[in-house]
Amino acid sequence: MIEAPQQWIVEAEIECLQEALERGDITSVxxxxxxxxxxxxxxxPINSMLELNPDAIEIAQQLDEERQRTGSRGRLHGIPIVLKDNIDTHDKMHTSAGSIALAQSIAPADAYVAARLREAGAILLGKTNMTEWANGMAEPMWAGYSSRGGLVLNPYGPGNVFVGGSSSGSAAAVAANFAAAALGTETSGSIVNPSGYNSVVGIKPTVGLVSRTGLIPLSLTQDTAGPIARTVKDAAIVLSVLAGQDEQDAATLRSEGHLHPDYTVFLNKDAMQGVRIGVPRYYCEGLDDAPQDILEAAIQTIQSLGGTIVDNVSVPCAGIEWDRNVVRYEFKRGLDDYLAKLNPNVPVHSLAELIAFNEDNAERALKYGQRGLTRSEDTTGVLTDEVYVNGLQFNRRMSREQGIDYALQEYKVDALLFLGHNGSEIAARAGYPLITVPGGYANDGRMSKAGYITDGPYGITFAGTAFSEPLLIGLAYSFEQATKYRFPPKLGDINE
Structure with a gap:
């Protein structure tokens, strides 16, 4: 056994762990x-983990024995990964979206992405805490808070640095080296937001690249699962396992001709050369000095790598008010369908029952209220209603033809550059991909205009059109290899 066992896993990359497992230097157990x-x-003090898989050690033992008998299944064989608590696992772990109403709910089946990970030999180590109902519960709810799990804090400064949400626990756990990688989900910024604030890599795939079957839903047209990891390479390894067509999720049928069995082939340190990248300055307005400096440094890095910056790109949709009835309708429809299929012993089987349960348990359940839930319940949830159809068409047209696609075509750029999650709303409505990579640190310690401490990490985010993951992964990898901004948070003597 190694002399410093804990140091073995700090910042350990998946390929390195896999090589050590193959050599017999260490076992999955x-x-x-x-x-x-x-x-x-x-x-x-971080509170990133909601629960651990009681069978994790036994599963690891089985995978070790399988490796000895028949060899490795692949790059994730025997690798521990954690999942956001709105991703179904049919095992001894619960799936609750952070709600006390579902605290004892055992999902009837694995989510598609959980099943893919198991098939690849990954060990599902535990469930991570999150913003309750993926921030669908109440607008004033603090990022990373759930009634079941409490508040997730940022390992780079618990209580002092904003953690981001709603995949808060997944990002914080990866940043703190509690697993080799994690799965998060995103409706609008929920992967890239916490990834940026925790100095990790997050990929929000094109809607339809990764199945949503078995995810507790928020938005039919915006939801997706995606990897969170410490390096672009590790995120690409996990994405390679997740991506695929699923007959139960019609959106994945659009991925025909866009799927790649191995996204690591797009890792290229020279990917930035000759690429034109647009900077939509509208989304940078109001930034404090420290994050603005981080963005300017990223621009200089891109130019030094051979990329061309097209500055002050504008889009017609900038500043519009998105039609929020779309998500409200979809949340009611999706949540009613999900809850109806749960075990009879679960206390709620509809959104209306959930609202009533929270009212009956207000002291525990309603710290921030439930205005998000009641607004969705006030809709019909019928996805043929005129107000819904018109809203969906508006959001898609503005985010695509008058948004991301407009910018790419009008300015002849290959991708767009944002600071952190500032471009997440437009990408969310379009259903287009994002990748966030560590972009630096703000060390002024002042309160930001958004109301949280800026003394911490920030991400740099690349955005593109539908199914442009190969391009974005290459750009993010080139930027990452040139900057190497990430370092682990100091949690104790192990990291020092």
């Missing part, structure tokens, strides 16, 4: 034990 020890020692 030992890996699981190391991660469990680290979670036990350091997650207290």
């Amino acid at each position: 030992q890996l699981v034990l190391l991660y469990l020890e680290r979670i036990r020692n350091y997650d207290g």
